[in-house]
Amino acid sequence: MTPSFGTRLRSAMDERGPLCVGIDPHASLLGSWGLADDIAGLERFTYTVVEALAGTVAVFKPQAAFFERFGSRGIAVLERATADLRAAGGLVVMDAKRGDIGSTMAAYAEAFLRKDSPLFSDALTVSPYLGYGSLKPAVDLARESGAGLFVLALTSNPEGAEVQRAVREDGRTIGATMLAHLAEENAGETPMGSFGAVVGATLGDLSSFDLDINGPLLAPGIGAQGATPEDLPVVFGDAVRNVVPNVSRAVLGAGPDVSALRDAATRYADGIRAAVAG
Secondary structure, eight states: OOOOHHHHHHHHHHHHOSOEEEEOOOHHHHHHTTOOSSHHHHHHHHHHHHHHHTTTOSEEEEBHHHHHTTHHHHHHHHHHHHHHHHHTTOEEEEEEEEOOOHHHHHHHHHHHHSTTSTTOOSEEEEOOTTOGGGGHHHHHHHHHHTOEEEEEEEOSSGGGHHHHTOBOTTSOBHHHHHHHHHHHHHTTOSSOOSEEEEEOTTSOOOTTSOOOOSSOEEEEEESTTSBOGGGHHHHHGGGGGGEEEEEOHHHHTTTTOHHHHHHHHHHHHHHHHHHHHO
């Protein structure tokens, strides 16, 4: 049997350091590398990141939209990168934020969580705002495949609060409700469950939320968005050991030099490890 995503994630972060590097080939980043915003630039950028980091970083988070904008050729780059990252021992969290109902949600799940899919990933980001129950096809297939999910719960964008901090009739916020669902999914799993939440590292004190979901917390916002490794214990409290901090531009901006990319990733991994160890 394939070990669960939670098991593999815990092992990867303990061995390689608690760092997730986002792969976000937007036009300005390609330009900063001296690359054109075209398929050749996308290929050069993506495969350089794979060459530099696949063997040392624990987790990668490709943003699917930046590949999809180039059509089938861009998706082919994403397929190859996903396979190469996983072959080198990295875990891939596909940042696609899929969310729908019924057979459409099942089809999204099959695209990223079915083992024989060209885009099979270790985990997938999903949106629960058609109701948490709408994610059931993805939850079921993730369990079957030994994969995981990261559910949008408390995101760092200012607009998110109008939904995620809205209060239900029972007095609980929508974000807290999503965290409670995930705690149920992960109950009894060791060393941690495979169903995580996306929680922004820029949100400050979150002590009013129960982040102890026995699962991973994907935390964007370190680096260019203003959060630092030292902020993590403040934001996440006792749940900090299960945080998967995502850094994108602050690492990728060191390219295109392979050694510089590795050095930047190592600095962040070491800094995060030290902050989490406290």
